[in-house]
Amino acid sequence: MSLRSRLLSRKTAGARLSVRGFDAIDVRVLGTEDGTHALHLPRHAPEIRKLHREKGMIEMPDGSTHEGMLMAIEGKNRRMLSDRMQFLIDGLPGGSQKRQWTRVPVVIxxxxxxxxxxxxxxxxxxxxxxxxxxxxxxxxxxxxxxxxxxxxxxxxxxxxxxxxxxxxxxxxxxxxxxxxxxxxxxxxxxxxxxxxxxxxxxxxxxxxx
CATH class of the missing domain: 2.40.10.220 (predicted glycosyltransferase like domains)
Known part of the structure; x- marks a missing residue:
C-alpha cells in the first residue's frame, strides 16, 4: 500500500482552513510532524495552484489555531497533487533542540x-x-x-x-x-x-x- 493510501486509511481529524479571498475549507488532518500539518482537501476546494504559497490559518479540533503557509505536494510526473497540501506552521524553534545547529522555521x-x-x-x-x-x-x-x-x-x-x-x-x-x-x-x-x-x-x- 502506498504512503498516500496508508495516510488516507487512518482515522483523521477534521479542521477548518481559512485563506484570505476564499471561503473557509473543511479539511482532514492526516498527520502533524516537525511543525507541519499534512492536509487532505475536499473536492470542492479551490485549485491547488491558487492555494500554493498562500498564508492562512487552521483551526484544529481541540480549538487551537495556527497561522502558516500552504504548500503544494509534488506527485507523479512532478505535477501537484490535487487533494493534498502541507500547512507549514509559523513559529519558533523548540526550546529543547538536541542539535548542534539551531533550526529556524523558514520557507525558502x-x-x-x-x-x-x-x-x-x-x-x-x-x-x-x-x-x-x-x-x-x-x-x-x-x-x-x-x-x-x-x-x-x-x-x-x-x-x-x-x-x-x-x-x-x-x-x-x-x-x-x-x-x-x-x-x-x-x-x-x-x-x-x-x-x-x-x-x-x-x-x-x-x-x-
Whole structure:
C-alpha cells in the first residue's frame, strides 16, 4: 500500500482552513510532524495552484489555531497533487533542540538534485533550515542514507548556495530531513548570519504583539 493510501486509511481529524479571498475549507488532518500539518482537501476546494504559497490559518479540533503557509505536494510526473497540501506552521524553534545547529522555521524555494549528472533537478522548499542541515518538502525522492544536492538563495542575498546533504529520515508527511555532508565554510557562515537575523526578527515581532 502506498504512503498516500496508508495516510488516507487512518482515522483523521477534521479542521477548518481559512485563506484570505476564499471561503473557509473543511479539511482532514492526516498527520502533524516537525511543525507541519499534512492536509487532505475536499473536492470542492479551490485549485491547488491558487492555494500554493498562500498564508492562512487552521483551526484544529481541540480549538487551537495556527497561522502558516500552504504548500503544494509534488506527485507523479512532478505535477501537484490535487487533494493534498502541507500547512507549514509559523513559529519558533523548540526550546529543547538536541542539535548542534539551531533550526529556524523558514520557507525558502530550493532545487534538489537527485542525480546532478543527469540534471535531474526537482523543485521543493525548506520547512526549516540550519547551518547543519534542513527539512525539505515537496520532493518525493531520496531514501534514508542517500545523498541529495540542494541549491538555494537566501532572501536579500545574491549568492547561490550549494549544499550536499544525507537523508537522515523521511516523515510520514514525506518531508526529507537532511544533514549537510558537504558545505563551504563561507556558505555555512552566510546561513548562520541569515538565521540569526531571522530569529531575532521573529522574536521582536512576537514580543511587540
Amino acid at each position: 524555494p530550493v532545487r534538489v538534485g537527485v542525480n546532478p549528472q543527469r540534471r535531474d533537478w526537482r523543485e521543493g522548499w525548506t520547512v526549516d533550515l540550519s547551518a547543519g542541515g534542513a527539512l525539505i518538502g515537496g520532493v518525493q525522492a531520496g531514501k534514508p542514507g542517500s545523498t541529495l544536492r540542494v541549491q538555494f538563495s537566501l532572501p536579500d542575498h545574491d549568492e547561490r548556495l550549494v549544499c550536499v546533504g544525507a537523508v537522515t529520515r523521511i516523515s510520514d508527511a514525506g518531508l526529507r530531513a537532511l544533514r549537510w555532508t558537504a558545505i563551504d565554510a563561507a556558505d555555512r557562515q552566510i546561513i548562520t548570519d541569515y538565521l540569526d537575523n531571522e530569529l531575532r526578527r521573529v522574536l521582536d515581532r512576537r514580543y511587540a504583539s
